[in-house]
Amino acid sequence: MASPERFRAFRLHQDAPGAPVAGRFVTQAHDELPPGELLVRVAYTSINxxxxxxxxxxNQIVRQYPRTGGIDFSGRVEHSSDPRFAPGDAVVVHGFGVGVDHDGGHAEFARVRADWALALPEGLTLLEAATLGAAGYTAALCVHWMEHNGLAPGGLPVxxxxxxGGVASVAxxxxxxxxxxxxxxxxKGDADGYLRALGAATVLDTSVAVPSGRPLDKGQWAGAVDSVGGEMLAWLLRSAAPDAVLxxxxxxxxxxxxxxxLPLILRGxxxxxxxxxxxxALRRTVWARLAGDLRPRHLARIARMTAFDQLPEAMARMRERATRGRLVVAMA
Ligand SMILES: NC(=O)c1ccc[n+]([C@@H]2O[C@H](COP(=O)([O-])OP(=O)(O)OC[C@H]3O[C@@H](n4cnc5c(N)ncnc54)[C@H](OP(=O)(O)O)[C@@H]3O)[C@@H](O)[C@H]2O)c1
Known part of the structure; x- marks a missing residue:
């Protein structure tokens, strides 16, 4: 591992405007990190x-280079100039432009604003928090809002x-x-065993989502968590049952x-x-639920541990739709 002053990061570079973006492993000093009240020793990060x-x-996600990617991570505070955090505190960080407009978790250290860090909820380990990450939070947010809008167990399927995918597996x-x-x-034709082990009762192929030519199909779902959009979301809308929450x-x-x-105005x-x-405030509520009543039961099965050195290859596999679950990177 790098010394406390120097550390490894995977940095994205674009050598000229319009040139291809390329990532490479570099060694950096702490004073090269962006401003922020918290210096965090990254324990785990992930690939979204x-x-x-x-x-x-x-998709023009990053607009300024060089940039360290990694939109989520968990770790321990190494140094804090904010009274809300002390060295040794466990935190989880995602969003607020981290890994996009501000250097992110694909590094052994990150410096972030204290306002962006969430104290690790009691009952979650650093590994579990990173396995959840932005994806797990998103999955829980979907369930949170669906239930808030009336979805309850015992009805039609969700x-x-x-x-x-990462969000979907946790969902x-x-x-x-x-x-x-x-x-x-x-x-994925070979995903049946994995998806049933997470709790799916039925596994359908994506070919179900071809256009039917009708504005409404048979209403089958009480709820939906859609990572795909396009034709898939159009199909979900057509085949949602009355009062479904998607x-x-x-x-x-x-x-x-x-x-x-028509699905909106005829079926509500x-x-x-x-x-x-x-x-x-919403993050605190939903993360507390992730550690409590929404806690997933199969996080170890969902986590695919990925070596930091394998980051570029793993990201390429994800772009080719060849990954499953959450790709978690142990930094320590
Ligand atoms: N709104 C938010 O705040 C938020 C937060 C997190 C993620 N997201 C978005 O949610 C989506 C899922 O994120 P993730 O991190 O879970 O990604 P992921 O792990 O790569 O999962 C995406 C899944 O979508 C399916 N898929 C991939 N390419 C596809 C294609 N061309 N056509 C149809 N299906 C395809 C694949 O599942 P199968 O092979 O099993 O079909 C894949 O595993 C992404 O679009 C991401 O940007 C949004």
Whole structure:
């Protein structure tokens, strides 16, 4: 491991405007980190879809280079100039532009604003917090808002799309643990065993989401967690049961949405947009639930431990849709 003064980071570079973005491992000094009240020794970070896209310069996620990616991490405070935190405190950090506009967790140390750090909720380890990360928080936020809008176990199934992905894997685990019947939709032909082990009752292939030519299909779902968007979300809207609550959180399959208002006005379907970059008060509530009543039961199965040195290859595999679960990187 690097000395406390110098540490390893995976930095994204773009040598000229419009040139390809390339990542490389570098050694940095603490005084090269951006400003912030907390210096954190990163224990675990992860790879989210957004990290994988950013590392390839896609979707204009990062606009200023060089940049250390990694939109989430857990670790211990090494130094604090804010009275709310002391050295040794365990924290989890995601959002607020970390890993995008501000250097993130793909490094042995990170410096962040104290306002962005959440004290690790009691009952979660640093590894569990990073396995959850931004993805687990997003999954829990979907369940939180669906239940707030009336979703209750015992009714029609809840459908989870992009099912082997990080957000979706955690969502399946949480929903099944709450007693919901979960239908998983995946494009991976060999994912049945993994998805059933997380609690999915049924696994469907993504070919279910082809356009039907009708504004409404048979209403089948009480809720949905959609990572995919595009045709998938249009299908979810058409096939949602009366008063269903759908959450839209991702666009892995496309950002466009071609649909009609009929599911909304004839069936009272509620479509809720999810943005995980929530205010801190909501984060505290939802993270406390992740450590409590929404705690996933299969985090160890969802975590795929990935060596820091393998970061570029793992991000490439994620862009090729060849990963499943949460890719967790141990830094210590
Ligand atoms: N709104 C927010 O605040 C928020 C927070 C976190 C993530 N997100 C977004 O949510 C999505 C999922 O994130 P993640 O970190 O869970 O990603 P991930 O681990 O890569 O999972 C995405 C899953 O979507 C499916 N997929 C991938 N490419 C696809 C394609 N071209 N067409 C259809 N399905 C495809 C795959 O599942 P199968 O192979 O099983 O079908 C894949 O495992 C991303 O779009 C991400 O940017 C948004």
């Amino acid at each position: 879809y957004k990290d994988a896209l950013a590392a390839a310069g896609l 459908v989870v799309t992009g099912a082997t 399946i685990d949480i929903l099944a643990g709450r007693g919901h019947e979960v239908v998983a939709v995946s494009g 959450t839209s959180l991702g666009n892995a399959g496309g950002a466009e949405l071609h649909t009609t208002v 379907v509620r479509l809720i947009g999810i943005n995980a970059n929530s205010p801190m």
